[in-house]
Amino acid sequence: MSLSEFETRARNWVVDTLTRLEFTAVDDEFDVSVFHDLTEDEERALLDRHRTWQREKFDAGYGALDWPREYGGAEAGTEIAEAFARIDNELCPLPPHELVSVTLHLIAPTIRLLGTDEQKQRFLPRMLRGELLACQLFSEPDAGSDLADLGTRAVRDGDDWIVSGQKVWTSGAQFAEWGELIARTDPDQPKHQGMTAFLVPLDAPGVEIRPIRQMSGGSSFNEVFLDNVRIPDTNRLGEVGKGWSVALTTLAFEREGGSNTANVGGQFSQLVATARRLGREDDPRVREQLARVYLRQQLAAVDLLRDRQAREEGAAPSAIGSVRKIQWVDKLTAVSTAARTILGRNLIADTGVPGTYAWNAHVLGAPGYSIAGGSDQIQRNIVAERLLGLPTEPRADRGLSWREGRQRARERAGSAH
Incomplete structure (x- = not known):
């Protein structure tokens, strides 16, 4: 069918389905908030409505229009997918939720690019149908804006990995079933080379999630503590030591x-x-x-x-x-x-x-x-180095392993005091 015919059919379907689901618009002309200010029950209810809406779209063929058929997509192309997205944004009254966007637009595409066939079949259809939500377990208190300096450790134990550490500023972790985790697997490699990515169930023993109250009122972000969490190697995303490439892929989708x-x-x-x-x-x-x-x-x-x-x-x-x-x-x-x-x-x-x-x-x-x-400063460094071809920023830890870099940083901090 033509694009205009598709838009007419899709618009009719959206209107009829929203009416059947009794999803009505909230009359709030001046909802200008950047982050939610909802109670836990209210936010969970909003996510349940998003899951229902995503399931309805997926089952009707609208939930993954530009994805391959093997994952439940329609292979309809970007133009069709964006046409439906415009109709969806115009008519659907649900306020957006970052966890849904992270799952559908960041983590699912990363698994599609870098996951094993088993991981793709296991996760992608359920993510695209709204049955499984996932968050990013990237940032850490001691790493600041330098994600590559993260220190959460993953140690090999036979067919498993034992993970311990802390993540912070994790959006939606308290409502997610899974997380994409970047951990340090070889502290004696340079910091960009000693990391590995994993998919970790957030109900695993040893995982503790603590919401952070924001000054705008809500609790969109969380601290996530991992205490000897056992992850099977089948949940590893990408090759051992290639976690930085996985992180960059997800961050590129985010940006x-x-x-x-x-x-x-x-x-x-x-x-x-x-x-x-x-x-x-x-x-x-x-x-x-x-x-x-x-x-x-x-x-x-x-x-x-x-x-x-x-x-x-x-x-x-x-x-x-x-x-x-x-x-x-x-x-x-x-x-x-x-x-x-x-x-x-x-x-x-x-x-x-x-x-x-x-x-x-x-x-x-x-x-x-x-x-x-x-951060804005990190984004400007990326633009300067990768787009404009400017020299890379001087780094005190260049040529050092992650362990040596951390030791050097502690020595500098001690001398400063």
Whole structure:
């Protein structure tokens, strides 16, 4: 069928199915939050609705339109998949949830590229149907923005690996069934070479998950502790010692995933409505900042078209994703700046005027994305080195093993005191 015929059929199916499921829109014109502020029960209920919606789409042939048939996909191509995504975003009233996006757009594609045949058959159909949700077990307290410096250890024990360590800032871990884990398997190799990736069940003995309360109110992030967690080697993702390549693959999908987060936080139209409500739409400073937000939204639309062309040509994720990430965070920052200018003190006091104090949730949440998925500074290093061909940043641990690098860091810290 033609694209227009597909869109008509898909739109009718979405409307009929949402009506049958009794998924109704929440009348909240000014939901501009960046992170959820929900109780655990409310967030679990939201995820259950997402699982139901994903299952309905998958069973009807809409849940994996551009995936191979062997995993339940339709092999319909990027244009068809994006057409359905636009209809879905327009009509489905469910607020987005990061754990769903991480599962479908980051971890599932990583398994598809790097997993064994058994892993692909075991995980992908269930992920694409919404039966299994997975999080990223990457960041650590002692590694900061340098993911390659992670210290969670995995030690071989026959056909198993014994894993101990701590992960932090893990989105959705308290609701996920599985996690993609990067661990240190050889501390005597340079830090980028001694890591291995695993798929770990989060109900395994020795796994403890502690939600972190954010200043914006919710608990989107978690600490995850692993105490002698036994993982079979069949759950290893990729080759031993190649965990950095696995991590880069997942991070590349994350940085190219701006289309999955495009509607997170406040938009230009909501800022304009707020300015008009407060009589600030003619203020020159307000108009200048609104123009900056509008420009960034239009550039994001151009980027989506470029991404679609690259995917249609079969291009692999690249450092262009870091450019996208920088641009998207810049847009969030521009929205926050405009909201502060428009609202002034109304930003921090709930006066009862609709669409005013609600911006507080955006301003408190937006800075988180300057760190999530790699800090802004890390993204700029990637762009400088991989796209512009500039010299690599000097590193004190160059040529050292991870163990030697950690020892050198401790010595420097001791001399500083």
